[in-house]
Amino acid sequence: MERPASINPKVEDPPLLIWFQGGPGSTSLIGLFYENGPIQVNDQLKLERREFHWAAEYSIVFIDQPVGTGYSYVTRVPDSSNRSSSSSRMQDPKRMEEQLLASLDQELEEDQRKEQKFLADFLQTLKDPKDGREKGKGRRVDKSAASFEHKIRTGASLYSNGYVKDQRGVVSDMLIFLDQFYLRFPEVRNKDLYITGESYGGKFVPAVATGILERNKKHITDCPDNEGDDDEGYEHDLGGGGGGGGGGGGGGGDKDRCRERKPRKEFVFPLKGIAMGNGLSDPVTQIQVHADQCYFAGVITKAHADQMRDLQDKAVREVEAGRFLAANQYRLGMFDLFRNATGGLNWYDIRKGSIPNDWTMMEVFVNSDPVKDSLNVFGPRTAFLREHGVPEEEIQRIEEGRSRIQHAKDTAVLKAMEGDIMKSSVWMISSLLQQGIKVLVYQGIFDFRDGSAGSNRWVDQLEWPGQAEFLKTERELWKNDMGRLAGYVTQVPGLSRVTILGAGHLAMMDQSKNSLTMISSFIEGKKLGDPSSED
16 A cells, blocks of 8 residues: 555545636645645744644645746747847846736737627527517526636637636646646555635635546546647746655656656546635625625725725626626726725735735745745746747746745736626535535635625525525634634535634634645545534
8 A cells, every 4th residue: 555645644545626716817836835724834934833734634736827826837938030129038027017917908809799798688588579588587597607618619718828717718628737747656546536626716726626526527538639729839837845745846848747648548537525714705795795794894984885885896797797807907906995994904814904805925935946946937938939949048038037936816817807807606506515525615704805695695596406405504613722713604415605713814824724624525435513523
């Protein structure tokens, strides 16, 4: 029997957990160093063991994605026709980024026009030709699902300038990563797989899980043929921070990943469940609680609440019209109003006042040359560029300009995915439940951005066979091993909803011991609060 990758496993074959941070564009090293990873960086920039962490019992891999996040990157191969020009090779990196963002903007607007036309035509098909009324009164039409499926059918591009545009691209890259991961670490093939994450992970997690099930139905893995996509000349590399001995780290570029397009041996990814913390899963539902939530907490006035409610309503109307970009602008306007009205209150954890979350120690550590050299951060990228005949001075400029890890939201990653932000993933979560995948949804109560109020609404609207039982199930108190109240839980077979006391948006950071108990109970199928789950 191979040695388990977890540090102190309770079970003989500990499951494998995949962790996604949010953003989109936030590095999963936040999760590794501040939340549920086994190590942290102290004030002397030294690594030390965290007392409570998920790697104590499970193998866990922290992945930086979409491409461009953290150590991962998208590198444009310079046009060979311009290589003789010194000025073109040494173009100002800031200017290059401005050009990239402008290009992304143009493509997003064009995508929006196409999407809006499709949704208008789609909604027309739902109307009765006799009276123009919608067929099936009361039917819930999920525009996000319709748009997602339409893009798959029509083969819409997954990338723009090398960056992922929506969850389809996320899924495509992650399936390639998982395929390569299982090839390199065959000893984990029989371990149960759980996809976990927080914040924008409320979309990443169900999307990747859905992609896994679709892939499993084919019982075969093959490198995707991106013929027709508009990204020739780009290399994609998924960076990943390792944790708990469970591996980590991205693979090479597409050339390495797709050297052969022949089907490989059949293998079904052993997906068992998903867990999402303080997630943005159903933006339209979640943003509609912000005005009331803030007003009744006393952090804004009634006049502010009225203004915020107006912005919420406008965002919802834009989504109904299929204008997801405009909807997100109203959502951002709502958060600007919150910031100005509250004096910069930290909406991720209102207990902190105006003090923001601080990742300084991580930033300094991961950006130090010794750390980057030891992790061979530049190795695969440098090899790719040299293989394509890029001059050494150009390679040096690229490394210097794009080498710093983005601890928050990578600008280009976020821009490329703007059209995805206001779309829902709840239809995927319902489908996963229908297919027998366990789901855990948890929230820290002091998160005003993606907290309990909005999450509870969409969880109560899930469509699956166990929903009626879930809605009539009494919420129970969750007490920790000291007999102290840790939170509240509603559980039925298949679905668990947990409210974590003493926690904000990053619940794992705020309540590390209780969060370990929570994830262990979920994975092991125990009732949260049961003394046997506290061992």
